Amino acid sequence: MDSNNLLNNLVTAVLVIDKQLKPCFANAAAEQLLGLGNHRLLESTLPELYQELAIAPSLLQDAIASNQGLTVNTASLMTLDGQLHTVDLTLIPLENDPQFGLLELRQVDQQRRIHQQLNLDAQQQAAQFLVRNLAHEIKNPLGGLRGAAQLLSRELKEPELKEFTSMIIEQADRLSNLVNRLLGPQRPSQHSLHNIHQVVQKVLQLLEMTQPANVTIVRDYDPSIPDMSMDPEQLQQAVINLVQNAIQSLEQCGGEILIKTRTQHQVTMGNRRHKLALALSVIDNGPGVPSEIIDTLFYPMVTGREQGSGLGLSIAHNIARLHGGRIDCTSSPGHTEFTLTLPFQ
Structure with missing residues (x-):
């Protein structure tokens, strides 16, 4: 041997x-x-x-x-x-x-991280269960409200009155979209072999037009990483959320975002140990995550920004969970790192 x-x-x-x-x-x-x-x-x-x-x-x-x-x-x-x-x-x-x-x-910090991940998964699933039930309770009367507004609009003859029904329909659609984002993907989808770097490059192309001039994105890829089983659309959404989060943290002060891919050996996620895993890190040199929300960062509706919805990181974490992986965050002033870890099946 x-x-x-x-x-x-x-x-x-x-x-x-x-x-x-x-x-x-x-x-x-x-x-x-x-x-x-x-x-x-x-x-x-x-x-x-x-x-x-x-x-x-x-x-x-x-x-x-x-x-x-x-x-x-x-x-x-x-x-x-x-x-x-x-x-x-x-x-x-x-x-x-x-x-x-x-x-x-x-x-020995690995055992602590595993315990934190299990605790986070349990708490987030409980929070998502509550949010899903609340979302369904909202969608049912919301659909009835929208339908009633449409029927009323057909009966009205005056254009100035129809403006009010159009406003009701518009706001009902906005709330419906918010509820759908709260629900997010709940079940694993059909996976197929794809290259993670193609997913990341697609994300960067999508964000290129809205990227602030004072933010620089640096790529550090490991070209030896093989294709892996994934839902490319779901992972694209997760990576978009992580990169957008980094961009928004740098909008005021400017800075650099490093996107790095590596392989990791003998990684434990949840109660399973994997011989090989992908680690995709999004690192920025911004002000960092407020210490008071670092432990609840992946919960729905938790955000450190005034205009933030608090859904992006929660959705990204859920997508990682549906792929058998996890997202970790370490943050201090000048260095914030989100790492998406996914096992090779």
Whole structure:
């Protein structure tokens, strides 16, 4: 049995390092955690692979030199791309070769994120159930109101009176459209193989005409990402909502939006673990999401903007759920990142 293949299927990041802290092996989870390819990992020393780690490199060197194990719990790790993680770090000397040590970095923030996702899904489904029931209660009398206005319009002869019935019909249609947006897609549709980059490019073409001059969009695609099973129209709507949200946050101050695609290995979503997943990130350098709404950001009718409807992110989250995925958000002033994660079936 191939030991390298076994290590590459672990969720825990594993590196084998020597006394100079130069890796000679890194599994797929280490590549994902550090955000670097295997070639880059093996040609650098460990301190060159991250910005900050809450443990001095000399402690790791001393542990390998003295053939002693080392464990540090809940250590903060900031990777080169600015991502902050909390990890449990364990260094184990190799019995057969004391010149090397096996370094494990286990993300403990992943368990917290999984718990938050399950909690968010449960709360959002409860909120959507309430909204759906309310929406149906609104649509029934709304349809009757519109029909009555149409019948009354046929009986009226004076054009100035028909203006009032036209106003009733117009406002009834507006409310009906709002209710339909509240309901959103509720069931998985027919999926087929499509390329995610074609979906993103279609979104950018649609938004190009309304994109403010002070907002720049930068693309960072991984061309090796294969086609995946999806409803392209639903995903297009989800991506539109995410990119529009970023554009609106930058309208006043201007800035840059980065759209990045990557693959992730051994990703747990809900109660299922997936060997391979797509991560589509929409990152802006705007003012950030208000802290008071960050935990309820994906609920219907929750928004931080005066003119916002609070439906875009809720619909995007629901579309991700119908595709077996999720949307995560991390935000601080100058860096807001929404990541759409979808499993390859």
